[in-house]
Amino acid sequence: MSVIRLFTDLDGRIGLRQFWLGSIALALCLLLVQWAAPRLVEMPMAMSIIAFTKAFALFPWAALAAKRATDRGGSAQFGIFLVCAIVLPAELQPHLGYAWRPSLDAISTIAWLIALVDLGLLPGARPDRQLAAQRAAAKPAS
DSSP states (O other): OOOOHHHHOSOOOOHHHHHHHHHHHHHHHHHHHHHHHHHSSSSSHHHHHHHHHHHHHHHHHHHHHHHHHHTTOOOHHHHHHHHHHHHHHHHHHHHHHHGHHHHHHHOOOHHHHHIIIIISOOOOOOOOHHHHHHHHHHSOOO
């Protein structure tokens, strides 16, 4: 799978290795922008660049999560939902006040843990062809 398709297409399946490599690449890009922006431009502009980069990175992360969720045998929407559940609570905190912070942090933390285990650690589901071939091989000859 090409790099462009890996980060922009919501269809398809990817294994653990591609998921982790893609996630690490996105994280490194975000860290690079967060490091470089304040050194290159004034702070208000740097904050705008960092915010835009974080928002722009949501789609590639959603694409990775959707493909990995499909590989796990689930729906692509599950992966996209996990990305939203991780990101949205932090964006809602300034609008809801301090009292909501523990609840929003809990939602985000639970979503991170589910994403880590389900998308990042568990093996992918076997394709139907491979499963059918294994069943046929295990079937006793009559």
